[in-house]
Amino acid sequence: MIRPTDYPGVHTDGKTLYTENLVPGVSVYGERLVREGTREFRVWSPRRSKLAALLFKGFDQYPLVEDSRVLYLGSATGTTASHVSDIVAQGTLYCVEIAPKAFQKLLLLSEQRRNLVAILADARHPDSYSSLVGEVDVLYQDVAQRDQARIFMNNVGMAGPSAIGVLMLKSRSVDTAAPPASVFRQERRVLEDGGMRVISVVPLGPYRGDHAAFILRP
Numbered sequence: 001m002i003r004p005t006d007y008p009g010v011h012t013d014g015k016t017l018y019t020e021n022l023v024p025g026v027s028v029y030g031e032r033l034v035r036e037g038t039r040e041f042r043v044w045s046p047r048r049s050k051l052a053a054l055l056f057k058g059f060d061q062y063p064l065v066e067d068s069r070v071l072y073l074g075s076a077t078g079t080t081a082s083h084v085s086d087i088v089a090q091g092t093l094y095c096v097e098i099a100p101k102a103f104q105k106l107l108l109l110s111e112q113r114r115n116l117v118a119i120l121a122d123a124r125h126p127d128s129y130s131s132l133v134g135e136v137d138v139l140y141q142d143v144a145q146r147d148q149a150r151i152f153m154n155n156v157g158m159a160g161p162s163a164i165g166v167l168m169l170k171s172r173s174v175d176t177a178a179p180p181a182s183v184f185r186q187e188r189r190v191l192e193d194g195g196m197r198v199i200s201v202v203p204l205g206p207y208r209g210d211h212a213a214f215i216l217r218p
């Protein structure tokens, strides 16, 4: 039986995570749909989504609620973003993506999902979308770029006073050769020197060995 977890909007059958499908009948990226009574759930695998991996590892400051306003930088075709859209069903999810091909799919997703706004832009230049986005409760980033800490800090102007930041940091994008743990220490200093409060750093192994989730107070 599928039941709620302690994370609002996230469900489980004891083994697998699910979100309730905002657009019943539609599978976004081939994920399995499961019906229970009148409700439909989408399987959310930690192998497909770093946010699901973080939930499996434990996310103490989990910030998403039904009416959250979220800015998502690097949403690609919307695999993870679609689950966030399920969770913030009454909120708004602004998705920024730089690659035109991925953006095309994201745009189709935004046509199906009333709370998802697709923005074709470079997250290095938030001036191009900040007036559209306004203030958000959650700033989520997964861009896999060398300057990912800097990109995150360029966007904190949109974070509200009690916002939570989630930076999915890929060590190999910063340094292909260095051990992930030393890259994470170095990037933590970059973020702290930039005025960010790092609440926790959660390595995403075994799901993503070279990634850690940085949970921040921007």
Ligand SMILES: C[S@@+](CC[C@H](N)C(=O)[O-])C[C@H]1O[C@@H](n2cnc3c(N)ncnc32)[C@H](O)[C@@H]1O
Pocket: 048, 049, 050, 073, 074, 075, 076, 077, 078, 079, 080, 081, 096, 097, 098, 099, 102, 121, 122, 123, 124, 142, 143, 144, 145, 151
């Ligand atoms: C690892 S993928 C994201 C996967 C996605 N977050 C998910 O979980 O479904 C990284 C994405 O960031 C995008 N990206 C990289 N640099 C960017 C930038 N400067 N601005 C916006 N998007 C960027 C890439 O085009 C790519 O689609």
